Amino acid sequence: MKRSIYNQLLAWRKSPRRKPLMLYGARQVGKTYILKEFGHSEFENMVYINCYQNPAIQTLFSENMDVKRIMLGLSALSGEEIIPQKTLVFLDEVQDVPDVISSLKYFCEDAPEIVIVTAGSLLGVLNMEGKSFPTGKVDIIHMYPMSFNEFLEAIGEDRMMELLEIPRREELINALIPKYVELLRQYYFVGGMPEAVAAFIESHTPEIVRKIQKDILAAYDADIAKHAGKETQRARLVFQSIPSQLAKENKKFIFGALKKGARAADFENAIQWLVDAGLVYKIPRLTKVDMPIKFYMELDAFKLFVLDVGLLGAMAEIPPSLMLIGNNVFSDYKGAFTENYVLTQMISVPRTVIAYYSKDNSTMEIDFVIQAGASLLPVEVKAEENVKSKSLRQFITVDQAGSGLKGIRFSMKGFIKQDWMENVPLFAAHSFIKDVSQRSLV
Incomplete structure (x- = not known):
């Protein structure tokens, strides 16, 4: 299956300032698959080593950080010659051998001609006690799960995907809304985990x-038990509570919903563990909507979303x-699926920063504020065609009057442009x- 991240890998390889690459992401989002495709397609040969429960690798990287010695060992273990610029050295599951991560500093400094990539979850960084990270x-x-566009291409709807990718095709897209809605319904069920998408293509059996x-959720639960240590039970409580938290009208994360008397201090480490593992996305509240939005994030008020x-x-x-x-699925569950869906589609776009905004002493809330490149977009999400946008209108035309901001509403309606707001269909x-x-960089 094609993945849009492939273009980022190509750009990395061609960069004159290329350094060793670390490809991060939650388990089973397709890291191993795409890097193997990259190695086979773009290089003369590939050295692939899986570091999981690999005593030889642990020994090789624990002795010293002499790059020539390490490369000799990798070549012997794989049976492949390592040729500068022509061989991709791919070390997988590096979270299990923190010394591999530390060694990347020496590959960068002593052997920049070697093209080396690693893949793993952020769990390895969390467990690098006594080891130095190659900052x-x-x-x-x-790397994230497959976007809706990638899903369309995978299931053979290439033309429908291409229409979304080509600018100024709004009228044609609007005419095809029923077809897009049917495909979006399928995506809401299947999601973007590659194994689930492959099973859907092969069997069409729900x-x-x-x-x-x-099975994927069970594997994540096993990861929590294995890596979260004393935070295991709290991490499980947080992760399992997200569906009910998102079903609330106000989707701000409420600690009291976890257990009676729960406090933020009791769960902040568990939440950070889930974020670092890539299992949840933490979207903080803004105290002010302005650039750059990281200046105005209130980190103790936030929403949590599932990765897929x-x-x-x-x-x-x-x-x-x-x-x-x-x-x-669009009308029920108080928009839980729709808001989670929109967040995952936005967060997978490079150069984006996402938060939400709520006004003090008021019920007014803007679902998301996204900094995309050099653009700042207040975003409202509507799960249905009933698209009254009182909060967004108030925010744009009154609170931010004269600021130049224009609201974006994702809904089941087609493309509609107004002076203060633009409606964009959910599937786009x-x-x-x-x-x-991309346009903000031109």
Whole structure:
């Protein structure tokens, strides 16, 4: 299956300032697959080593950081010659051998001609006690589950995907809304985890897809038990509470919903562990909407979202029939799926920073504020065609009057442009934000 991250890998390889690459992401988002494709397609040969439960690798990287010695050992273990610029050295599951991560500093300094990539979860960084992280000596790319656009291409709807990617095709896209809505309904159920998408393509059997989603969630639970240490039970409580937290009208994370008397201090480490593992996205509140938004983030007030909308459905135990037939998935659950979906489509676009805004002493809230490149966009999310936007209108035309900001509303309606707001169909969320980000760099 094609992945848009491939273009980022190509750009990294061609960069004159290339450093060793660390590809991060939650388990099972497709890191190993895409790097193997990259190695086979773009290089003369590839040295692939899986570091998981690999005593030889642990020994090789624990002795000293002589790069020539390490390369000789990697070549012997793989049976492949390492040729500068022509061989991709791919070390997988590096979170299990922190010394591999530390060694990247020496590859950067002593052997910049060697093209080396690593893949793993952020769990390894959390467990690097006594080891040095190669700060400033590595390039980092974060990989996410498949976007809706990638899903369309994977299931053979190339033309529908291409229409979303080509600017100024709004009228044609609006004419195809029923078809896009049907495909979006499928994506809400399947999500973007590559194994679930592959099963959907091969079988078109909802029960098989749901079983794979459950297996992935079980693997994540095992990771929590293995790596979270004393935060295990708290991390499980937080992760399992997200569907009910998102079903609330006000989606701000409420600690009291976890257990009676729960305080932020009791769970902040567990939440950070889930964020670092890539299992949840933490979206902080803004005290002011201005650039750069990181200056105005209130980190103790936030929303939490699951990394994949398909996994959210599996966590909530929603029967596949309710998601695949009719518009229940869009209209029910108080927009929980829709807001989680929009967040995942936006966060996978490079050069984006995302928060939300709520006004002090008021019920007014802007679902998301996204800094895409040099653009600042207040975003409202509507799960249905009932698109009254009182908060967004008040915010743009009164609170921010004269600021030049224009609101964006993602809804089930087609493209509509007004002087203070632009409506974008939900299925075009990823394409729209990507286009804004790219145009702001020109």
